[in-house]
Amino acid sequence: MKEALSFTEAGKRIFEGTVQDITEEKLNRQKVVTNEVRIRGILKSQTNYLIRVDLEGNYSYCNEKFSRDFEWIFPDKNPIGKPALSSVKESSHSKLMEIFHRCNAQPHVVIQAEIEKVQKNGGEKYTFWDFICLTDSEGRPVEVQGVGIDITDRVEAERKLLESNERFELVTKATSDAIYDWNCKTGKILWSINYSKLFGYSHEAPENIDSWVANVHPEDRDIVNDLSNILIGTTNFWKTEYRYRKINGEYAHVLEKGTIIRxxxxxxxxxxxxxxxxxxxxxxxxxxxxxxxRHKGIIESQTNYMIRIDMAGNYSYCNEKFIQDFNWIYGKRNFIGEDSMLSVMDYHHERLKEVAQECLSNPGKVFQVEVDKPGINNT
Incomplete structure (x- = not known):
C-alpha cells in the first residue's frame, strides 16, 4: 500500500512523494536468496549425478559430482556445451538417443535406463538414470534433465555372484557330494541338488543348523559341540565322520569337510x-x-610254521607256533627284524639263499625245500 506525503513551508510546497511498505517483499527476496543458496549447496553436495542436456544434445548443466567423475574426458575439463554422448560408451549411444527422443515426445514423463559411461582406466562405469523432459511456459521441450547414480559396485557384485553361482553349479555337477553354504550369522543353509540324491529328501533339505542336527544319529551328536568349539576358535577347517538319517530311516555314514570364513x-x-x-x-x-x-585267528591257531622274510633276510612276520618253538634262539618272543639265518643250521644256509633267489626271480611260484632248524637241546 502506498501513502502520499507532502511537506510545505510558509504555505509553499517543498516536497511531495509516496511511501510504500516493502517489508514483505524484502523478506521474500531474502527467502529466495536463502533457498537458492540452499539448493546450490544441496546440488553441490549430491553424491548422485545431475545433468541437463539441450535440444542439440549438448550439456547445459552438470553438477559437481558429474564434473569430478567425467571432466577428464574434455580437454578444457568443462563439459558444458559438449556432446552428451562423449561421456557414454559407444555401446550405449543408440540407447541414449532413443531415450532423448522419447523424453521429447513425452514431456514430464520419467524414463529410467542403465547407461554405461566411460572410465578413465578404460573400463566401464555403470550408471542408472531418471530422465525427464523440461518444457517452457508454453509446454515446448527445452531440455532433458537426468538424475543418475553410480551402480558399478552393484553390477560388479552381481557379476561376481553370477560367476560364483556358475562355479557352484559346475562343482555340483562334477561331484556326487552334497555341497552346502551355511550363513553362520543368519543360520540359513543352502544345499546343492546332490543332497536330495544322496539322502532321498526332495524338498526337505535342512534350512538351518537345528534341522540338520535332527538328522544326525543321536549317538553322534557330540559333533555339534565340536563344531561350536571350532566356530568360536581360530581353526578354519572342519572334518568329521558321523551317521546321517536318510528319508527311508536308514543311516548313511558320511564324511564332512568344511572351510570356515571369518x-x-x-x-x-x-x-x-x-x-x-x-x-x-x-x-x-x-x-x-x-x-x-578271522584270518589272524586261523593263522595263530596253525600247528604249522608261517613266516615272512624281508629283502634283507630278516623276519618281518612269524606266527605263534614259530615263535613258541624258536624264541629261545633270540632270547625274546619278538624277533621281528632279526636275521632269519640264526634259526637255520649252518649247512643249509647256502641252499636257503639259493631258494630265496629263485623265489625273487619267479614271483608267485611255489618252491619246496627241506631246512633243518636247531633244536633247543642243540639237536
Whole structure:
C-alpha cells in the first residue's frame, strides 16, 4: 500500500512523494536468496549425478559430482556445451538417443535406463538414470534433465555372484557330494541338488543348523559341540565322520569337510563344505577288519610254521607256533627284524639263499625245500 506525503513551508510546497511498505517483499527476496543458496549447496553436495542436456544434445548443466567423475574426458575439463554422448560408451549411444527422443515426445514423463559411461582406466562405469523432459511456459521441450547414480559396485557384485553361482553349479555337477553354504550369522543353509540324491529328501533339505542336527544319529551328536568349539576358535577347517538319517530311516555314514570364513574380527560368518556318503567304504572296511580277524585267528591257531622274510633276510612276520618253538634262539618272543639265518643250521644256509633267489626271480611260484632248524637241546 502506498501513502502520499507532502511537506510545505510558509504555505509553499517543498516536497511531495509516496511511501510504500516493502517489508514483505524484502523478506521474500531474502527467502529466495536463502533457498537458492540452499539448493546450490544441496546440488553441490549430491553424491548422485545431475545433468541437463539441450535440444542439440549438448550439456547445459552438470553438477559437481558429474564434473569430478567425467571432466577428464574434455580437454578444457568443462563439459558444458559438449556432446552428451562423449561421456557414454559407444555401446550405449543408440540407447541414449532413443531415450532423448522419447523424453521429447513425452514431456514430464520419467524414463529410467542403465547407461554405461566411460572410465578413465578404460573400463566401464555403470550408471542408472531418471530422465525427464523440461518444457517452457508454453509446454515446448527445452531440455532433458537426468538424475543418475553410480551402480558399478552393484553390477560388479552381481557379476561376481553370477560367476560364483556358475562355479557352484559346475562343482555340483562334477561331484556326487552334497555341497552346502551355511550363513553362520543368519543360520540359513543352502544345499546343492546332490543332497536330495544322496539322502532321498526332495524338498526337505535342512534350512538351518537345528534341522540338520535332527538328522544326525543321536549317538553322534557330540559333533555339534565340536563344531561350536571350532566356530568360536581360530581353526578354519572342519572334518568329521558321523551317521546321517536318510528319508527311508536308514543311516548313511558320511564324511564332512568344511572351510570356515571369518570377518576381520575373527568371527565365523560363513562355512562352505560337502557331505560325502562313505557307507560303502565304511562297510567294506568293516568286512576287511572282520576278515583279517578271522584270518589272524586261523593263522595263530596253525600247528604249522608261517613266516615272512624281508629283502634283507630278516623276519618281518612269524606266527605263534614259530615263535613258541624258536624264541629261545633270540632270547625274546619278538624277533621281528632279526636275521632269519640264526634259526637255520649252518649247512643249509647256502641252499636257503639259493631258494630265496629263485623265489625273487619267479614271483608267485611255489618252491619246496627241506631246512633243518636247531633244536633247543642243540639237536
Amino acid at each position: 570377518n576381520d574380527l575373527g568371527e565365523a560368518v560363513r562355512m562352505v563344505g560337502a557331505l560325502q556318503d562313505i557307507t560303502d567304504r565304511k562297510e567294506a572296511m568293516q568286512k576287511l577288519v572282520r576278515s583279517e580277524a
